[in-house]
Amino acid sequence: MSEQNKILNDITSKEYEYGFVTDIETETLPKGLSEDIIRRISALKQEPEWMLERRLEAYRKWLTMPLPEWAHLRIPPIDFQEVIYFAAPKKSPDKKSMDEVDPKLRETFDKLGIPLEEQMALAGVAVDAVMDSVSVKTTFRETLAEKGIIFCSMSEAIREYPELVKKYLGSVVPYGDNFYSALNAAVFSDGSFCYIPKGVRCPMELSTYFRINAAGTGQFERTLIVADEGAYVSYLEGCTAPMRDENQLHAAVVEIIVEKDAEVKYSTVQNWYPGDAEGKGGIYNFVTKRGICRGDNARLSWTQVETGSAITWKYPSCILKGDNSVGEFYSVALTNNFQQADTGTKMIHIGKNTRSRIVSKGISAGRSENSYRGLVKVVPAAEGARNYSQCDSLLIGDKCGAHTFPYIDVQNPSAVVEHEATTSKISDDQLFYCNQRGLGTEEAVGLIVNGYAKEVLAKLPMEFAVEAQKLLSISLEGSVG
C-alpha cells in the first residue's frame, strides 16, 4: 500500500517536448462564429459558391444541435464565440512562388522532426503540413502526379478538383452527423485531400502533419481520402501543439472511401498538448473519423496511438458495405495526470461475409480517465459477418480509471461476434524484477507499457512505430516513483 501511495505522490508530468510557440505573424479572423465569419473564411480561401452554400447549410444545422453529452467525459463548458476560427501564417509579400515556405515555418517543422524535403525524401514519405488553419507545404506532388495520384491541401482540391470533392466530401460523414462534424463542415479551414486512381498502389507513405500554433485558435481540418478500385495507400497523421494555459479546440473530420478491391491503412500518432500536471490547458480533441468499404473485398484499417490532448473524443469507424470487406481498428490510448479519453470504434457490417477486428489497449496513469467505447453492428442482410474485439486496460497507480463500453447489436443469426476484455496493473513484482536486472523504474515502466501495446505498435509503419514507442515512454515519465 505504501508503495502505491508513493507512486501516486510522485506523479508529475514530464515537460511536453513540442510545447514551443513559433514567433510568426499570423492573419486571423476575429473570434466568434457567425454567417459572416463563414463567408469570410470561404472568401479567404477563394472558394466556389457551392462550397460556401454547403458551409452555411452545415452552420444552420449546427445551431440547432445540442452538445453531445453521452461520453464518459467531464467537459467544461466551451464558449464557441470565444474561439478564433481562422488563423494562417502570414505570407511575406515579396515571395512570388506559393510553394516557398517561410524559413520560420520550416524551422518549426524541423524542430518537430518533420523536415519537409530532404529527409522525407530519404524516408520516402510525402508530407502535407498544416499549421493552424492552412496547409503550408505539400511535398512530392510531382512524383505522385506521374501515377495519377492527387495529394494536396483541401483548399486546392476544392478549387482544382471540384467534381471529386463534390462527389465524396460529406458522403461518409454528413454535416449533420454530429455536433462537431457540423461545426467542422461549417468552418473547416484546410486539411489534406488524397485520391488514388484505379489499380494504383501508392509508392510511398502519405503523411499529414498538423500543428496548432496561434493562441485562442481552434483547428478544424478536414481530410478526405479516396482509394479507387484496386488502389492501395498507407496514410499517416501526426499532431502537436504549443503549451498554453487555455484549452484549445480541435474538431477534425476524416473521411475515407475505399472502393472495390482497394485498401487503405490510416495511422495516427496523436500528441496534442495534454495540459500540465495540474490539468491546466491542453487540447480538446473532438474528432469524427469514418471510412466506408464501398466495394466488395475492400479493406480499411485504422491504427491510432493517442497520447496527447486534455480530452479525447474519437471513434474511427468502418462501414463495411461491400461483400467480403474487412475493417480493422488498432488503438493504444494513454492518459496521464488529468487527461480524459473516450475512444473506440464502430464496425457496421452491411455486406455479406464482412469481417472486423478490434484491438484496443488503454493505459491509464495519474488521475486520468480512459474509456473504450465501441459498437459492433450487424444488419439483417449481413450474412456471415464476423467480429473479434479485444479490449485491454492497464492501470498505473490507483487514482486513475479504466472503463469499457462495448455495444453489440446483431440482427443476423449467422453472425459470430467475440468480445474479450482484460484489466491489469503493472505489478510491483514486475518492476522489482526489471529493477533487479539493472533497469531504472521509468525505463521499466516504458518497457512494460510498450510490451503491452506491442500488438498495436506492430501495425504502424516502421518509422512511426519507433516514434510511438518513444512517445509512450516519455508520456509516462514521472508517473511512477
Add this chain to the structure above:
Amino acid sequence: MLKVKNLHASVDGKEILKGIDFEVKAGEVHAIMGPNGSGKSTFASVLAGNEKFEVTAGEVEYNGLNLLEMSIEERARQGLFLGFQYPVEIPGVSMANFMKLAVAERRKAQGKEPLSAGQMLKYMREKAAIVELDSKLMNRAVNEGFSGGEKKKNEIFQMAMLEPELALLDETDSGLDIDALRIVATGVNRLRSEKNATVLITHYQRLLDYIVPDFVHVLYKGRIIYSGGKDLALKLEKEGYDWLINDYKE
C-alpha cells in the same frame, strides 16, 4: 565482499529478519537452509532491495559500499544478482530486448561500451548454451509461456549474461526434475570463479550434491542459528532440523 551485521527487516510491521550476521568472501559458495517460513527468501529479497520489506536495523557492506543506501537497480548494476524463486512474466517484451537493456546497464556501470547487435546475439547464444536453453526463447516474451524448468534455466542464463559478483539464487532447484537440476547446477558451477561468490537458498540437500558449498548455514526464525561445512547439509538431510531447533531458544 558482503558483510551483513545484525540485519532486521519487517513486512507490514511484522518482523521477519531478527538480527542476521553473515559474511561472504570472493570465490566462496554458501548455502542457506532452513524450514519453511524461516526468512530465507526474505533475506535474499532484502539484500536485493525489495521495497516490500522495511529494514529496521543493521548494516550491509557490499564491496565497500553501503548496500542499504543503494537503489535496487544500482545494486544490480554493481553486480548483485537475484535468481528468482518465481520468475516474473513481462508480456510483449522479448527476452532479447530485455537482456539487451540489462546488459547495457551492467556494462555502463563497469565503464564498458554497449555491445553491438551482432556481438549481443553471439553473446546470448553462448550463454544460452551453458544452461541448454533453446535460443528460440530469446524471441519470446520474458518468462511468458515458459515451462517451470525453462524459467529456472532462464534465471541462470540471465546470471551468465550479467556476470554478477554476488549471485543470490533463491530456491533455484525447486520444481526442477533431475535433468533440469543437473543442467542448472552445471551452469552455476561453470560460472564459479575466484572473483565471484554464490549464495544458494535451498530446502533440499540434493542441489548440494551438484553444487558443493564451502559453508552451510541454517536460518531459523529470522536468525542464522548454526553454520558449518558441506557435511552439515547431509546431516540435515538425514536428521532434519529438530535437533537444532530444539537447542535453539528464542
